[in-house]
Amino acid sequence: MAAARRGNEVLDRAVTTPVLGVAAAARMGVLVGNGGAVIQPPLGFGFGFDLRYHALAIAGARLGLQFTAGHDRYPGRNTFPEAQADGTIKEIPRYTILGHTDLTLGPSLQVPLRVLFLEGGVSGGLAISSFRRPRSLDPLADEHVVGYQPMIRGDLAVAVPIRKNQGIRVGADVVKIFATDKKTWIVADPQAPEGTAPDTAIFDLYLDVVVAYQMWF
Numbered sequence: 001m002a003a004a005r006r007g008n009e010v011l012d013r014a015v016t017t018p019v020l021g022v023a024a025a026a027r028m029g030v031l032v033g034n035g036g037a038v039i040q041p042p043l044g045f046g047f048g049f050d051l052r053y054h055a056l057a058i059a060g061a062r063l064g065l066q067f068t069a070g071h072d073r074y075p076g077r078n079t080f081p082e083a084q085a086d087g088t089i090k091e092i093p094r095y096t097i098l099g100h101t102d103l104t105l106g107p108s109l110q111v112p113l114r115v116l117f118l119e120g121g122v123s124g125g126l127a128i129s130s131f132r133r134p135r136s137l138d139p140l141a142d143e144h145v146v147g148y149q150p151m152i153r154g155d156l157a158v159a160v161p162i163r164k165n166q167g168i169r170v171g172a173d174v175v176k177i178f179a180t181d182k183k184t185w186i187v188a189d190p191q192a193p194e195g196t197a198p199d200t201a202i203f204d205l206y207l208d209v210v211v212a213y214q215m216w217f
Contacts, residue, residue: 006161006162006163006164007163007164007165008161008162008163008164008165008167009165010161010165010216011112011114011115011161013112014057015057015060015061015062015112016057018053018054018055018062018064019053019054019055019062019110019216019217020051020052020053020054020216020217021050021051021052021053021054021110021119021159021169021214021215021216021217022050022051022052022214022215022217023048023049023050023051023052023169023212023213023214023215024047024048024049024212024213025047025048025049025050025070025169025210025211025212025213026045026046026047026210026211026212027045027046027047027048027070027072027173027208027209027210028043028044028045028208028209028210028211029043029044029045029046029072029074029206029207029208029209030042030043030044030206030207030208030209031043031044031074031098031204031205031206032205032206032207033176033201033204033205033206034188034200034201034202034204034205035074035098035202035203035204035205035206037188037200037202038076038096038098038133038186038188038190038200038202039074039075039076039096039098040076042074043074044072044073044074044075044098044206045072045073046070046071046072046073046100046208047070047071048068048069048070048071048102048208048210048212049068049069049070050066050067050068050169050212050214051066051067051068052064052065052066052067052108052110052119052121053065053066054108054109054110058109060111060112061109061110061111061112062109062110062111062112063107063108063109063110064107064108064109064110065105065106065107065108066104066105066106066107066108066121066123067104067105067123068102068103068104068105068123068125068153068155069102069103069104070101070102071099071100071101071102072099072100072102072206072208073097073098073099074097074098074099074206075095075096075097075098076095076096076097076098077093077094077095077096078093078094078095078096078133078134079091079092079093079094080092080094080134080136080137082137092137094134094137095134096131096132096133096134097130097131097132098129098130098131098202099129099130099131100127100128100129100175100177100203100206101127101128101129102125102126102127102128102151102153102175103125103126104123104124104125104126104151104152104153105123105124105125106121106122106123106124106125106153107121107122107123108120108121108123109121115160116158116159116160116161117158117159117160117161118156118157118158118159119155119156119157119158119159119169119171120154120155120156120157121154121155122152122153122154122155123152123153123155124150124151124152124153125150125151125153126148126149126150126151127147127148127149127150127151127175127177127203128146128147128148129146129147129148129149129177129184129203130144130145130146130147131143131144131145131146131186131202131203132144132145133186133190135190143186145184145186145202146184147177147179147181147184147203149177149178149179149180149181149184149203150177150178151175151176151177151178152175152176152178153173153174153175153176154173154174155171155172155173155174155210156171156172157169157170157171157172157210158170158171159214161216165215165216165217166213166214166215166216167213167214167216168211168212168213168214169210169211169212169213169214170210170211170212171209171210172207172208172209172210173207173208173210174205174207175205175206175207175208176204176205177203177204177205179201179202179203179204182198184201184202184203185198185199185200185201185202186198186199186200186202187199187200188200
């Protein structure tokens with residue numbers, strides 16, 4: 001078989017034989033929840049580490065566990081006027097930063113499809129999130145919010161061994177953070193009058209498109 005010639009013996013294993021997958025991933029994120037209210041365009045980037053162990057045979061597939069850890073960052077550009085020595089006004093850029101560090105664990109299903117694997121899972125865990133928004137050129141006046149909240153991740157991907165049980169994994173993750181503590185909420189409109197009650201759970205829903213280098217053992 002072509003898989004055997006390329007050294008991808010993992011594709012020829014019986015579903016009763018366990019498979020361990022380890023992946024280093026690049027993430028391209030899109031804010032589809034409340035984060036898009038303050039980050040424009042609502043795009044970001046990140047990285048992740050995935051560990052999946054599939055060992056239980058179920059109807060031609062393998063059931064197992066997955067562990068995922070990573071970080072996503074969403075920058076938004078702001079400018080503030082600064083008077084120059086010659087009397088002109090210069091716009092100085094500063095950046096709003098929304099970031100999420102995630103740790104999740106949950107069940108995963110792997111379906112062998114001759115030359116590739118279809119994998120999907122649901123996992124839950126902890127999101128450590130941070131939001132910093134400049135109010136002026138003075139960093140001491142920045143708005144800063146940190147949250148430690150439960151999260152859930154759903155993922156679906158195609159994993160393709162290319163040579164010697166190494167290859168790529170391409171998929172998408174949907175992540176929901178449950179920001180129930182209103183101490184982590186913000187006022188979405190930065191021009192709102194002082195004392196306005198927080199109205200937006202900035203740590204919310206986002207989507208990751210994931211491209212990973214993966215090894216199977």
